[in-house]
Amino acid sequence: MGDGDMTPLKRARLASGMTQGETRDKLKAARRRRDKMPPKDASLKRMYTDWEQGRVDPTDWRDELCEVFELPPVALGFVEVVPPPTLEIPSLLEISRLDPEIVEMLEVQTDHYRHMDRKVGSAIIPQTVAHVEHMQNLLRTSLPGQCSALAAVALAEGAALAGWQALDAGDIVKAWNMHDIAKSAAAQGDNPAVLAHVTAQQAYALLDAGRAADAVELVQFANRPDMAGRVPPRLRAWLAAAEAEFLAAAGHHYSALTMLDQAADALPSGDTDPELPYLMLNGTHLARWRGHCLARLGADEAVDDLTSALEGSQVLTSKRAETGLRVDLAFALRSRGDIEGSKQHAQRAADLAGRTGSARQRTRIAKLLAG
Structure with a gap:
């Protein structure tokens, strides 16, 4: 088996x-x-x-x-993860237009899966994908209008979540395809912020496929200068940090550090923004991200940033986030020569990755333990 x-x-x-x-x-x-x-x-x-x-x-x-x-x-x-009550889809000839109540139900369902994802990881992939297909069917049989545009944005957010789950499960092709659905839906909904987010997130499929330079190109397209006034500050910070990660993976040390500084400058106070339900980013998360980038670059100071991030209580609300953080710390400690400390964090990360079904992190852990 x-x-x-x-x-x-x-x-x-x-x-x-x-x-x-x-x-x-x-x-x-x-x-x-x-x-x-x-x-x-x-x-x-x-x-x-x-x-x-x-x-x-x-x-x-x-x-x-x-x-x-x-x-x-x-x-x-x-x-089985039971979703909120599903909507009855009338036949094609009966549909005229979506209404605010339907859009709200779609958003509630997506938020439900978002919270479940933080708890159990890949266990809910089938439910999330079914939710995306349900929204696609609704949009195919609806007339254009304000609510149709809002439903398209809801589809974009749901498809991006399903794509991220697929990436975590090691299915790069499904991750790319789900993000393609998300990009098309965000464009249909005429939402520049969501379009920028799902485009940059799609670049992680390229990164996991070993194409760091292409990932940099895609995230820079999403984070191009003309988008600065079209996305909220917290998302600008997220885009800058994502670009820093891809630059670090491609070996561009100075450029990666520059983008990390931009992310820190753009990040507002608080954890979330109402207009960005799909994005949680605060100082603790950014410290973890910075440590991840520094670990990729082999910088010794990565250990301090990652240790500080691990002590932040908010990172522990997501098993996937803690897994990635411990893998990064294991790599950083090994670079420093602390083999025993590296193995301890790698073993704990392996346990967490097994619980969440994270093939993505198990691959990184295998490289660590084999080294």
């Missing part, structure tokens, strides 16, 4: 570093704490094998499994 075909339960066990026998021992202990008698060892062994291989649903053992792996039910594949 390849990693892509692995059940969430098996993925969680491997990420925890436990053998099946160790897992069964902990399950029996958890069962006894609930004043329930566990089955005989041979029976539990057969049951657990069936659960891991997806042949049987561990209906009566879900609470114990969640306790042993310290994960929510959805991360173990037990509970």
Whole structure:
């Protein structure tokens, strides 16, 4: 069974570093704490094998499994992420135009998946993609108008989220295609800020494909000078930081540091802006980003920036963000010669990447541990 075909339960066990026998021992202990008698060892062994291989649903053992792996039910594949009530799509001939209530429901659904993504990562990719397809169908059968334009922007944000999830799961082609949908929708909605954001985010697919120079070209198109007055300050800071990351990956040390300074100058106070629901960027996040860029450049001061960012409580609200931060810190510590410290952060990152299904970070971790 390849990693892509692995059940969430098996993925969680491997990420925890436990053998099946160790897992069964902990399950029996958890069962006894609930004043329930566990089955005989041979029976539990057969049951657990069936659960891991997806042949049987561990209906009566879900609470114990969640306790042993310290994960929510959805991360173990037990509970499908239930979206808010979906909209009934009338037939083509019945549709005339979208209304504000429908647009609001679409935005609420996207925000729901955005928050779930921060908790469980790639586990909700099927639901997010289905949400994008639903919005596409609505737009195909709607008449032009203000609400149609707003729905197009909602589609752009949802498709960009699905694209980012696909990138994290290691599917570069799907990530690129989802961002293409996002760019077309943002253009249809005539929203320069969203268009700039999804275009720059698409460049990460190029970066992960090993095409750093092309990634720089794409992000610079999104962050070109004539866009300065068309996007809010927090997004300007994000675009500058993204450009710095791609420049660092391409080995442009001075230019990367210049863009990081621009990002710091543009960043307003606070964490988010109401007009940018898809963007969370504050001083702690920017410190993490700066450390990531410095780590790519092999700069010794990366360790200080990354350690400071790790101590910021806000970074820990996203397992994906913490994973990336610890991988960066592991690389920076290894460059400094602290092999033991590097391995500790790499192992913790590997555990987190297993829980969120982040193939992107597992690839980076494998390079670290092999070095």
